Amino acid sequence: AGTSFSSLIRWSLYNPGAKFLDPVTYNAVVTSHALVMIFFFVMPVMIGGFGNWLIPLMLQVPDMQFPRLNAFSFWVLPGSLYLMLMSNIVENGVGAGWTIYPPLSTYSYHGVCMDLAILSLHLAGISSIFSSINFMVTISNMRSVGGHLLALFPWSIKVTSFLLLTTLPVLAGGLTMLLTDRHFNTS
Numbered sequence: 001a002g003t004s005f006s007s008l009i010r011w012s013l014y015n016p017g018a019k020f021l022d023p024v025t026y027n028a029v030v031t032s033h034a035l036v037m038i039f040f041f042v043m044p045v046m047i048g049g050f051g052n053w054l055i056p057l058m059l060q061v062p063d064m065q066f067p068r069l070n071a072f073s074f075w076v077l078p079g080s081l082y083l084m085l086m087s088n089i090v091e092n093g094v095g096a097g098w099t100i101y102p103p104l105s106t107y108s109y110h111g112v113c114m115d116l117a118i119l120s121l122h123l124a125g126i127s128s129i130f131s132s133i134n135f136m137v138t139i140s141n142m143r144s145v146g147g148h149l150l151a152l153f154p155w156s157i158k159v160t161s162f163l164l165l166t167t168l169p170v171l172a173g174g175l176t177m178l179l180t181d182r183h184f185n186t187s
Contacts (some may be wrong), residue, residue, distance in 0.1 A: 001085060002041055005033035007187065028093025032084070035098055035117070040081050043063035047164075048073070048131050051157045055138060058151050064139040073130040087116035100178070107182045109172040118175050125168045125175075132161035132168075 008029050012020040021029065052070065056063055059101055064070050087094050090113040096104040139158045143150065150158075180186045 027095030047060050061142045073127045076127040080120045083120035087113045088096040132164040135161040
């Protein structure tokens with residue numbers, strides 16, 4: 001999906017005067033490309049995929065510490081991706097940029113499509129938080145005897161998990177404030 005959005009962007013930039021995509025659709029495609037690539041490729045595949053594959057191998061353990069939490073964090077992602085893709089189909093799509101800053105993310109510019117994108121980002125954040133907890137606990141508790149010297153990859157996953165655990169709740173708080181700004185007129 002992210003590559004398809006990238007192809008649409010490149011195709012419309014190939015011939016700038018051709019008006020392949022109108023400006024509203026172009027902004028929606030750029031926003032969707034960025035959100036899909038960040039929250040549904042880089043974080044799940046690069047951290048979750050390679051981490052779930054290599055951490056047990058490098059620690060010489062059969063599985064992650066909490067396999068059901070791992071499965072939950074995986075199975076939340078398809079629903080979240082579905083909501084993100086649905087936000088493109090509803091209305092004109094979310095054209096607020098990948099940062100989703102107001103005023104483009106307010107209710108006067110986007111309706112239900114922005115709500116779907118916010119819910120999608122909340123679910124993707126929950127998935128990443130649970131996955132990060134699982135990585136940190138696995139790396140801390142399941143080291144073999146004399147395993148105080150970890151390889152560089154488990155250290156990088158542990159540090160990245162710590163950073164995700166500290167930043168994703170802030171993102172969730174910002175998204176929740178945006179949701180209250182949109183529906184309850186807070187500021």
